[in-house]
Amino acid sequence: MSKIDRRSFLKKAVAGALGTGAAVALAGCSNAGSTSTGASSTAEAIYTPGTYTASAKGYDSEVTVTVTFDETRITNVVVDSSGETANVGAAAADKLAEQVLSAQSSAIDGVTGATNTSKAVKAAVADCISQASGGAIVEGGDVSVQEEITVGGNTDWLGQAPEIAESEIAQTLQTEILVVGAGNAGLMTAAHAAALGAEVLVIEKGISSMNERHWLGAVGTKAAKEAGVEVDKNKLVAELCRYASHRCDERLIRLWADNSGEAIDWYAEQVQKYHPDVKLHMEWDVGEGGHDTYYVPATMHNFQDDIPEHDYSEATSSYGLSSLTQLLTDNNGQVMYETTLVKLEYDGARVTGAIAKAADGSYLRIEASKGVALCCGGYAYNKQMLATLNPDAYISTVEADASSLNTGDGIKAAMWIGADKDPDPTAMLFDRGVIAPDQLSDGNWDKSGYFHLGSQPWLKVNLNGERFCNESVPYDFILHAAYMEPHHLYNTIYDSSWAEQIEQFQQIGCARIIPSKSGGKLQIFSLEAEQGLLAGMEAAGFIQSSDTLEGLAEKLNLPVDAFVATVQRYNELCAKGVDEDFGKESSRMLPLQNPPYYGCRQGASLLCTLDGLRINTRMQVLNTVGEPIEGLYAAGDCSGGFFAHNYPEYIVGVAVGRTLTEGYLLGGYLAQA
Template sequence: MGVAGFDEEFDVVVVGSGAAGSAAALGAHHAGASVLVVEKCDEATAGGNTRVSGGGWWVNRDPERARAFLNSLSGAFPVADDVVAAWASETAENSRWLEELGADVALSPDYHTEPEYLELDGSDCYAGMDTVAGRMGNSLLYDFLRGALDERGIETRFGTPAVELITDGGAVVGVEVEGVEGRRRIGARGGVVLATGGFQANAAMVRDYLRVEDHVLWGSPASTGDGHRMAQSVGADLWHMGNMMTITGVRGDDEFGHYLALWNAHNYLWVSEDGRRFVDEAADPKHGHILRNGTYELFPLRPFHLIFDEQMRIAGPLSPTPDVLPVGWNLLMTENRWSLDNSDEIEKGWIRRADSIAELAELVGLDAATLEATVEQYNAACAAGSDDRFGRDPEKLGAVSQAPFYVLDVTPLLGWSNGGPRRDGRARVVDTRGVAIDGLYAAGEMSSTYSWTKDGGFHVADALAFGRVAGRDAAARA
């Protein structure tokens, strides 16, 4: 045994190997610290959501305007000034930092070329989204960071979940892990950085904090709130635990979902369990929010039905193929593919077919007369070129008129949770009195900066930025 009963000691111990954990380890190593990364998954599935994300980070061309933008995006849920200041300055350094590590950084030509929230004060700071080699997804960012750690001799222990923080006089001095040799106590002279991802794969936490009754996963099944539990056990406060991102999804054969993009045609409408339309179906999904009733609301929060016709069915796959959007656990890790003409999904029973709207209603237990009236009213709006009910874009009004007709159950596809241990601008976790817990840091999805809306490439940028901040600060403590 070593000092204080530790089996071994490092200056900084990082828990989690996604973008935040990798950035923390690289930042601490650059500052001269000895670093260990522990990761609960095996090497084939490690990396959390970073591994299956778009892997892009937004380009911040004006940190001062970025402060205004983040404050605008936070709306009625303000983020502390020191966090805003650190976020604005550090996200502006992401591309330069990655280039210095050897990454081929290039602007994405196709995705997030302008801000989603163009109307908000400060959006002029947004100059697109950088990626590795200018390409989205395909684990490119994760693979680069993995290589950067290996090149520098920074050890990552896979299959080694952290189970408990070790404290001494209120300060965090290490972490207990479970490995092939059983439990081990690892000391961290400078501190422990928690970068364990969100809690979207923890059904109880999803119900308790997000109030989402039914969902499927877009990202890593390892996002079970481990870091949240460990931080809470030593007195951490929590922030914006109800914020998240869901998008329209389809339940597959397991807990993972397919992204329902509906990019190929507009001959569809959405109905709730009463058989009626309830929202502008074509409203832009801005990373978990849509503009509705004059304000931004979380959407979707509950299942509903997609009604479409043969025109839509033959227009192309309802869920993007990997050559279009190589993102998500299904596409990148399990290689589940949506068929190009939607025929496989019909055969599986995911999509149900009928010769009339009345028959379609019977298939899903809806009132036939109500659904027929709903479709007739929608088609009338299409013919008039104006949706007076929900204001759907006239260019996206496509009649549902060509038999056969189809229905597909839509389930919220949960991408990530945003809330976690509250932290300050130095990425230090704070307790319920607002006092920093010595030696404990958090970064990435487990404690994201975003209290309400966010723009494209913001999560990866936040993870890289505060990962570096955490790693540097912990190294300095050592």
């Protein structure tokens, strides 16, 4: 084992990677030039030589793979994942192609963080192999193999810290601050600390940073003041505590309320430093359009630019975390991608650093003189951990919009050395998961779709064809209500007037389709784009349609008589303008009377978990008796104390706002330590 400084190691790592890549390229050229005349003459022919193409659904798009064969082997692979997320699935194309060429098979490891793209490549390559072999060889095509998951109970999701022998540690790096995770919390922590002069190293197990969320929840920003928006902090804090049944740390909530303005203003300054045409926008007309039952404060911000082809989401994703990364590197900070936390190093008095695993499989010891900041998210994609700690969320979920990187690594590593965790499970669930009308929730998230319009307050019925709650509720509330219904599922029902009804609904946050009246461009998709999405989902069998209510009931596998009676009763109440059964606002009581009628079977779409490590207001991780573990910190979804049981979605952007604020403060504390 040798001990070198961080910068020297990174230079060697880059040089090594270039050398390896060159060797692979030369080997590939040599093989490609000799196989058809050499190997194929001595080995039995198994393929019909030629180039074959196949596609499969990835995360955002169809992923197309083109595979070239000679008689005995794969000679070239091209992966087109350009429609996937730019810095995730799209960036993984070359790596996935290399894996297929090396494995000579569709049975590849895939790229960490690009799970859905990797699955699509496996399926498409298996298709190409089947074509080239005349169907004789079919391998790796089933990308929906179910894990053995135990729901609830006392499963050992935590395990024990792995034992890593000293002889296995290839390098030791030294830094002042080690940040684990290059997402919202990690990059905010790292960039602020580096800007204040600290030496910072970030490790990230993905191939890149993930995109931030579009909504930045904050109070008292310059943008809010310019818009004349004032929020009663005490009322806001009280509402967040009420959502959590006060099973939270009110001091952490007040920390966000009191400091989010400063944190998001600083964030906006950094974005504008690198992108002068980008401005932080405040969305302030959130109270209009029927939300008279729930408290909806004006907290949501997003970045907008003047580039015509950019909608708000592209602007936010393009400029936010990329600016923090640039700020970090401009101040001599570093990010090591494809580097995974293995365990923390704790001497009984303080955390001194961590052991990590590099992309090549070697182990690194990273010594951090000022501390380790765990900013590596929750555990939404650790199915066993989710099914054990939050069985209701696991059972309700039919679709996952969660990052496959979120497997609870930081939470487990801290608990292995005595850290405490929130007692109450909390997941961010959206009413947008959709499955075929003959499916049930079974833990298989690969056979589902994302129904963005699921958050619109149309008629909802259970699998008995009956209405069961007020549809005009926060996103996850209807999912909680549906959990009490048969098979924990329900159906959304609407008609051909859907576009006009959406305009009347005037939703907020990520449910918004119609742009803000305050002059912003805030909408997820245009109505034209929504039409295309709906048509695609109907073609895929997720959305059903019929010119009659009876026909729709049959296609949705609902009892015909009960469903028709429910719709007739609903239309009667719409005509009265008063929801006598469930109290939905009259402005949202819009009848079903313009065929064709549409419907789909729904469950939860899981974004992330929110129960994490217990921390104090300096983001120090606490042990089981409430004492700080020296040298260990956490921020964002890896930390807890802020939410319990549900996510207050009508306080738009509070999750990422909390994350960025904690990261900003933590970066300042660590830099000054």
